[in-house]
Amino acid sequence: MTLLLVNPNRETKPVPAMPVGLLRVAEAAEREGVPVQVLDLAFASRPERLLRATIAKVKPSAVGFTVRNIDNADFRAPRFYLDEVRPLVAVARECCTGPIVIGGAGASMAPEAVRLDLGADCVVVGPGEGVVTRIHDAATGGERLPTVLFGPADHPTNPAADYARWLNLAPWKRLAAPLPVQSRRGCPRKCVYCNYAAIDGTSKYVLGDVDEVVDCIRELVERTRIPHVEFVDSTFNSPPTYAIALCEALARADLGVSLGASGITPRYASREVLEAMKAAGFSAIWCSPDTAAPETIRSYGKGFARDDLSVMARSAEELGFTVMWSFLFGGPGETESTVAETLRFAREEIPADHPVMLTSRMRIYPGTELARIVQAEGLPAPVLDPRVPGQFYLSSHVDAERLDAMLFEAHESLPNLMYLAAAQGPVVGLLQRMNGLLGRRQPTWADYAPIRRRVMKMLGRA
Ligand code: B12
Ligand code: SF4
Numbered sequence: 427m428t429l430l431l432v433n434p435n436r437e438t439k440p441v442p443a444m445p446v447g448l449l450r451v452a453e454a455a456e457r458e459g460v461p462v463q464v465l466d467l468a469f470a471s472r473p474e475r476l477l478r479a480t481i482a483k484v485k486p487s488a489v490g491f492t493v494r495n496i497d498n499a500d501f502r503a504p505r506f507y508l509d510e511v512r513p514l515v516a517v518a519r520e521c522c523t524g525p526i527v528i529g530g531a532g533a534s535m536a537p538e539a540v541r542l543d544l545g546a547d548c549v550v551v552g553p554g555e556g557v558v559t560r561i562h563d564a565a566t567g568g569e570r571l572p573t574v575l576f577g578p579a580d581h582p583t584n585p586a587a588d589y590a591r592w593l594n595l596a597p598w599k600r601l602a603a604p605l606p607v608q609s610r611r612g613c614p615r616k617c618v619y620c621n622y623a624a625i626d627g628t629s630k631y632v633l634g635d636v637d638e639v640v641d642c643i644r645e646l647v648e649r650t651r652i653p654h655v656e657f658v659d660s661t662f663n664s665p666p667t668y669a670i671a672l673c674e675a676l677a678r679a680d681l682g683v684s685l686g687a688s689g690i691t692p693r694y695a696s697r698e699v700l701e702a703m704k705a706a707g708f709s710a711i712w713c714s715p716d717t718a719a720p721e722t723i724r725s726y727g728k729g730f731a732r733d734d735l736s737v738m739a740r741s742a743e744e745l746g747f748t749v750m751w752s753f754l755f756g757g758p759g760e761t762e763s764t765v766a767e768t769l770r771f772a773r774e775e776i777p778a779d780h781p782v783m784l785t786s787r788m789r790i791y792p793g794t795e796l797a798r799i800v801q802a803e804g805l806p807a808p809v810l811d812p813r814v815p816g817q818f819y820l821s822s823h824v825d826a827e828r829l830d831a832m833l834f835e836a837h838e839s840l841p842n843l844m845y846l847a848a849a850q851g852p853v854v855g856l857l858q859r860m861n862g863l864l865g866r867r868q869p870t871w872a873d874y875a876p877i878r879r880r881v882m883k884m885l886g887r888a
Contacts, residue, residue, distance in 0.1 A: 427566055428461040429558065430486035432477065432518075434511045435494045436468055438858070440849035442603035446658065447530060447554070448492035449587030454555035460562040467514070469597040474517050481521040488565035489518040490554075492530040493540060497812040499789040503847040504812035507532070508543055515544045524565040529554040529577075531625045536792045537574045539810050549574050552627025553611070556581030579627035585609055585634050585642045590649040602861035604656035604686060605646050609639045609672055613660040615691070615729040617716070618758055618795045619788050622660045633668050636675045644681055653683045662687035662711075663703070666694040673699075673706035681707070688712035690749075693730035695738035697745070704747050713738070714752040717764065718771035725759025727795060736775055743777045751776055752783040756829055758799055760821040765829060769836045778842060784833050785846040787818035 431452050433445040445466065455462040465480050467473040481489070491511065498505040518526050529550040533540045537549035548571040550557055556578040564571040586607045589595065610633045611626040623629035643655055663669045676685070685706060690713040703711065717723055720732045742749045753768055772782050790796050790808040796819055797808060806816050820826055837843045848854075860866075 446606040451554040455558040488524040490527040493533040496532040501787040501818045534625045552577040600862040601858040604654040606658045618727045657687040661689045673702035676706035692734040697741040710748040712750040716754040719764035719767035722764045756820045757788040761823045
C-alpha cells in the first residue's frame with residue numbers, strides 16, 4: 427500500500443534543484459500515516475531501468491511524479507523536458523496497476539495538457555500536501571481520482587524537507603547544489619506572463635513562521651553539511667516587513683550559511699531591505715525587472731515604479747551587494763524605443779560587474795494575461811512543446827530582426843551581458859563541478875559571471 431514518489435528532473439543547470447516539493451509531499455504522506463518511498467532519478471545512469479526495478483521491489487499502490495519543468499522558456503535554445511518524463515510514466519503504467527499521479531510547478535501550469543501528454547491518470551494543481559490521503563484512498567479501493575485535483579494552499583507544511591534522509595546527497599554535493607527553502611507562498615502582483623498563482627495555489631501570501639524557517643535552516647545545514655541555502659519563494663522581498671523580520675532573525679541566528687534568492691521584486695528592494703538581506707548572509711540575488719522602460723513596466727504589469735529600479739541599482743552598488751539582473755524583451759507593448767531604454771539602463775545604471783541576463787521573446791503559458799492577449803490578437807493558443815512555432819510572443823510594435831540586432835550589439839559591447847542560454851551552457855557544468863570539488867558554495871552569477879563570460883567567449887559560445 428506504498429505511495430512511490432519519483433523525481434524525474436535531470437536538469438542541473440543553471441542550478442541543480444533538489445525536489446523540495448516532492449519531498450514535502452512525501453513528509454505530508456508520512457504525517458498522515460500513508461507509507462511512502464522516494465526515488466530520485468536526477469543522477470541515475472539508467473532511469474527507466476531503475477524505476478522498473480524499484481516498482482518491482484516496492485509494489486506501490488500508486489506512483490506520483492513531480493514535473494517541475496515543462497520547458498526552459500528559452501526562445502534561442504528551447505528544451506522540452508516532458509520528452510524525458512513520458513517514457514518513465516509509460517514504465518510506471520506498465521508495471522503498476524494503481525493510479526499514476528503528476529504534480530509540480532510545470533504540471534500545475536497546464537494540467538490537462540500535461541496529463542494527456544504523459545498518459546497519467548490525475549494531475550494535482552498547486553500544493554500537494556493536502557491531497558495525499560485522497561490519492562492513497564483512491565489507490566486502495568476508494569473513490570476514483572478526478573483527472574485534475576486542486577491542492578489547498580493552506581495545508582500545514584514545512585519550509586523544506588529532510589534532504590539528508592530522502593536523497594543520496596553525494597551527487598548533489600558534487601555539483602554544489604544549494605538547499606531549497608520556501609518561507610512563503612503566493613504573490614499578489616499580476617505580471618503579464620506569470621502563472622505562479624496557479625502553481626502556489628494562491629495569489630495571497632501564505633507566510634511561514636519566521637522562527638520555524640530559521641530553525642529549519644539550522645537543522646538542514648547540520649544534517650546535510652551544505653552551508654548554502656536558496657530561498658525558492660516566488661518573491662523573497664515582499665511583503666517587505668516580513669522579509670526584514672526574517673532577515674533580522676537570520677542575522678541574529680548567525681548560522682554561517684550563505685543565502686541566495688531568485689525572486690526579488692524591485693518594488694521593495696529599498697536600501698533598508700537590501701541592508702537587512704546583506705546582514706542576514708545574502709551574498710548575491712537574482713532580480714527580474716524584465717524591463718526598465720516606464721511604458722513596458724506598465725504593459726508587462728510589473729507593479730513597480732521606474733525609480734525603484736534606480737534605487738535598487740544604486741543601493742546594491744553602495745552596499746557591495748551583487749545583483750544578477752534579468753530582462754525579457756519583446757513582450758506586450760515593447761517598441762524599439764522601450765528596448766533602447768532598457769539597454770540604456772543596463773549600460774548606464776547597472777554596475778559594470780553585475781551580470782545581466784537577456785531573454786528575447788516571452789513564453790506564452792495557459793491561464794496568464796499574456797495567453798488572453800494572444801487570443802485577443804487572433805494568434806494560436808499555446809501548446810506544451812516550446813519548439814513548435816508560435817510559442818513565444820513578440821510585440822507587433824517591434825521588428826524581430828531589429829530587436830535581435832539591438833540585443834546582439836549590446837551583448838557584444840558589454841562584458842557583463844549574457845543570453846539566457848548561457849545559464850545552461852557547458853561552462854556552468856564545469857564551474858559547478860569545480861565548486862563541488864573545492865567544497866565551495868554554488869557558483870552564483872555574482873562571483874563567476876565575468877570569468878564565465880571570458881571562457882565562453884574563448885569557446886565561441888558567448
Ligand atoms: C526558485 C525557482 C528556480 C531557482 C531554483 C533554485 C533551487 N535551488 O531549487 C532557479 C532560479 C535556479 C530556477 C531555475 C530554473 N527554473 Co525555476 N523556478 C523557481 C520557482 C520560483 C520556485 C520553485 C520551487 O522550488 N518551489 C517550492 C516548492 C515547494 O513548490 P513545488 O515544487 O511547486 O511543489 C509543490 C507542488 O507543486 C506540489 N507537488 C510537487 N511535486 C509533486 C508531486 C506529486 C505527486 C504531487 C501530488 C504534488 C506535487 O506539492 C509541492 C509542495 O507544496 C518556480 C516558480 C514557482 N512559483 O513554483 C520556477 C519554475 C519552476 N522554474 C521554471 C524553469 C523553466 C526553470 C529553468 C528551466 C529556467 C532556465 N531556463 O534555466 C531552470 C531549471 C532548473 C532545474 N535544475 O530544474 C519554470 C518551470 C515551468 C516551465 N516553464 O516549464 C517555473 C514554474 C517558472 C515559470 N513560470 O516558468 N528556478
Ligand atoms: S512579481 Fe514575480 S511572482 Fe509576482 S506576479 Fe510578477 S513574476 Fe509572478
